[in-house]
Amino acid sequence: MTSLAHEFYFSEEILTSEQKHFQFQNVFLGHSSFVNKSQNYFVLPHTNDTKFLIHDGQNIEVLPNICKHRYATMLKGKGSCHKIVCPIHSWSYDLNGNIVNPTGIECESSTHSLEKESIDIYDGFIFPENSSALKNALKAAKKFTDIDFEKLNFFAHERFFVKVNWKSYMDTFLDNYHLEAYHPNFRTFLDSRYIESIFKDDFSVQAIHLREKPQIKTPALQAYLDCYNKYIGKFPEDYGAVWLCIYPNIIIEISQCFALVAIVVPESIDSCSIYEYRLVEEQFTQHQDFLKAFEKYMYEIEYEDHDLMTKIHQGRKVLYQQGNKHYGPYHPTKEAGQEQFHDYIRRIISGSSNNFHPVKTKVLSY
Numbered sequence: 001m002t003s004l005a006h007e008f009y010f011s012e013e014i015l016t017s018e019q020k021h022f023q024f025q026n027v028f029l030g031h032s033s034f035v036n037k038s039q040n041y042f043v044l045p046h047t048n049d050t051k052f053l054i055h056d057g058q059n060i061e062v063l064p065n066i067c068k069h070r071y072a073t074m075l076k077g078k079g080s081c082h083k084i085v086c087p088i089h090s091w092s093y094d095l096n097g098n099i100v101n102p103t104g105i106e107c108e109s110s111t112h113s114l115e116k117e118s119i120d121i122y123d124g125f126i127f128p129e130n131s132s133a134l135k136n137a138l139k140a141a142k143k144f145t146d147i148d149f150e151k152l153n154f155f156a157h158e159r160f161f162v163k164v165n166w167k168s169y170m171d172t173f174l175d176n177y178h179l180e181a182y183h184p185n186f187r188t189f190l191d192s193r194y195i196e197s198i199f200k201d202d203f204s205v206q207a208i209h210l211r212e213k214p215q216i217k218t219p220a221l222q223a224y225l226d227c228y229n230k231y232i233g234k235f236p237e238d239y240g241a242v243w244l245c246i247y248p249n250i251i252i253e254i255s256q257c258f259a260l261v262a263i264v265v266p267e268s269i270d271s272c273s274i275y276e277y278r279l280v281e282e283q284f285t286q287h288q289d290f291l292k293a294f295e296k297y298m299y300e301i302e303y304e305d306h307d308l309m310t311k312i313h314q315g316r317k318v319l320y321q322q323g324n325k326h327y328g329p330y331h332p333t334k335e336a337g338q339e340q341f342h343d344y345i346r347r348i349i350s351g352s353s354n355n356f357h358p359v360k361t362k363v364l365s366y
């Protein structure tokens with residue numbers, strides 16, 4: 001079995017097909033902590049600011065952020081409001097999206113109100129009704145982590161622009177073969193030789209242990225551990241990290257009391273945006289030094305990964321341009337997650353070029 005054909009990363013036709021088949025921006029719709037008080041709103045950046053969460057006093061709702069008059073986007077960022085007012089001609093809506101009749105122009109509640117999205121909330125995570133992958137992945141992750149998803153608190157959002165195909169970003173996340181070679185901390189702290197995995201048709205969960213005698217290689221990791229020690233105590237000895245991939249483009253990384261949610265959205269055939277939402281168990285939200293230390297530790301790994309995926313992108317592009325069809329094999333265990341993801345892509349994208357292999361549901365431990 002060899003990896004995805006080069007055209008998957010460079011063919012405009014395949015990108016068009018992906019955009020038709022995949023709901024890149026609409027599977028993750030936020031977390032209840034984004035709007036934890038009545039009248040709070042939060043515009044979701046990964047939807048291009050076209051959707052927002054609102055706490056109407058009782059429930060959390062997802063509403064379109066597009067005005068029913070001339071379609072302007074209305075709210076920005078996050079905040080609190082008792083009604084939604086469009087900045088262009090001041091049409092306004094109540095917290096349930098119902099239009100408040102503007103004077104001097106005819107409009108009807110049924111056609112000019114904002115339609116609520118049908119949503120489900122599981123452990124604080126919000127997603128469209130009848131879409132089960134995110135929920136099932138969170139359930140499966142509980143085998144490896146006792147983090148309380150519902151009690152997580154949002155503390156930061158950041159957007160990155162990366163000049164690689166969106167699948168190259170996902171591939172890097174799902175490649176456990178590079179860990180020791182490329183990340184100093186994985187050589188001595190996290191043990192990439194023993195990763196437990198759950199593979200399903202539409203998601204995967206992988207859990208990595210700590211080394212038996214962990215050693216710290218970088219100042220960023222040391223600073224994170226010092227803060228952990230200061231606020232929580234002894235560093236847990238079991239799982240160093242738990243990684244969830246909800247196909248096609250949602251990544252959730254759980255490290256101790258932190259969860260990092262990344263939505264990978266293609267911008268063009270060879271660029272993508274990463275929308276990162278950072279959450280922490282609520283009792284630590286005020287400890288700025290702890291949050292900063294965690295972010296620094298994560299940035300270090302992200303920079304290393306960025307460098308790696310750029311190199312792979314560069315080389316693959318040359319082979320694609322030359323029409324060279326050399327495709328390397330998968331490592332049977334350390335690249336199993338990537339292989340599952342590629343199977344999913346092949347299965348969904350019709351007209352795909354190299355071999356089609358149906359995904360099997362399996363649990364691996366190695």
Ligand code: FES
Pocket residue numbers: 067068069070071072086087088089090091
């Ligand atoms: S575009 Fe919103 S009120 Fe006109």
Ligand SMILES: [Fe+2]
Pocket residue numbers: 172178179182183301304305
């Ligand atoms: Fe990496």
